[in-house]
Amino acid sequence: MTSAGRFAPSPSGELHIGNLRTAMLAWLFARSTGRAFLLRVEDLDRARAGAEAEQLRDLAAIGVTWDGDVVRQTARGPLYAEAITRLTRAGLTYECFCTRREIQEAASAPHAPQGAYPGTCRNLDRAELEFKRSIRPAALRLRAGVAEFTVTDVLHGQFTGVVDDFVLRRNDGVTAYNLAVVVDDAEQGIDQVVRGDDLLPSTPRQAYLASLLNIPIPEYAHVPLVVNHDGVRLAKRDGAVTLADLAKTGVAAGEVRDRLLASVGLPGGTLGQALPAFRPGALPREPWVWTPKAATTP
Incomplete structure (x- = not known):
């Protein structure tokens, strides 16, 4: 089975800047190591009508592409x-x-x-x-x-x-x-898991369960979150933090993508153009502070 990375959002609403940054990093990790990149919708709980379509639209808008069909947990x-x-x-x-x-x-x-x-x-x-x-x-x-x-x-x-x-x-x-998540990753051939570092504390539970099921434990990379100026994980209450809301303020998806790339030390442009410069070891280890105003700064 082909090795792969993945992004696995819950369709509870639109993706915000923090979600999009994690998706972008997961894509860069996978593509830089020659892996396929899969998209799985974790819809066992908290699904909102129309949210999946919004999320797929926003991922495509910043250049995150995936291989094969979207997989949904409710079918598994x-x-x-x-x-x-x-x-x-x-x-x-x-x-x-x-x-x-x-x-x-x-x-x-x-x-x-x-x-x-x-x-x-x-x-x-x-x-x-x-x-x-x-x-x-x-x-x-x-x-x-x-x-x-x-x-x-x-x-x-x-x-x-x-x-x-x-x-x-x-x-x-x-x-x-x-x-x-353990069963899905194993069945899909996902051997690289890139996600927010708020999920690091639960990872030993998942890895232990994988060992009980005789499932190979994937390579993990837990990336720093995006936070507001109070140091709290970014949320939709922090203002214009989704692509749709930012578009209303005159900030295009391409500008958001370039800002996200700059936050991890990469040049602007398409994700494919940034890929040759991507080095996991050079990634920041601290949370990144986002404000809508910062997104408009050249």
């Missing part, structure tokens, strides 16, 4: 079910009936992040299981055999993070992100 349920069956047969899953509030209020291990699952339902006996099943539907959790796992990141080096008994399938029957 049998793959997720097969992975869960394999884990369950190996004794690596269990039912969990805890609410989010109960998890937040429960005591966790001292080193675990807030919200890490404390194992409340891990060893329920048959009577307890039957009683809890009569109260509410169960989520399905991984029975993790480690407390932490180490991954290697192109930009961050060795990173060790907590692995808890994370959810594989929610109690409404929807496959959880941490399982879906």
Whole structure:
């Protein structure tokens, strides 16, 4: 199977400048290493009507192209079910009936992040299981055999993070992100994952799950986010941060693309023109501050 990189947005709304910058970097990483570049729409949750078309339009407007057809997670349920069956047969899953509030209020291990699952339902006996099943539907959790796992990141080096008994399938029957992304990447031949560094803490969970499923762990590169002047991750409340809103202020998509390229030390023009100058090791390690006003500065 051909090796590949990817961009995998959730169709919850228009892409903002931070999303577009990550997509651009994922494209540059893939193309600079001779990989295919795939687009996957992660629509298991939070899908808004029309958002996918808007996102594809905006990616094309800044020159992000992809190989093959767009893949959607909602069409991939049998793959997720097969992975869960394999884990369950190996004794690596269990039912969990805890609410989010109960998890937040429960005591966790001292080193675990807030919200890490404390194992409340891990060893329920048959009577307890039957009683809890009569109260509410169960989520399905991984029975993790480690407390932490180490991954290697192109930009961050060795990173060790907590692995808890994370959810594989929610109690409404929807496959959880941490399982879906591992299965999708493996099935699509994606061996390079470039995404925002806010997702680095969850990566050890995903890599550990891949190891349980005998799936090769991809090469990771978690890139810095785009932030506002308060140092907070960019959001649509920060003003004109989408291509459509910027166009209303007279900023064309080409200008936005050039500004994004300049933010990582690359010359303006098409992504293909910038590609020969792309060097992963030269990428900034700090968040990039964006303002609509800055986008109009030559």
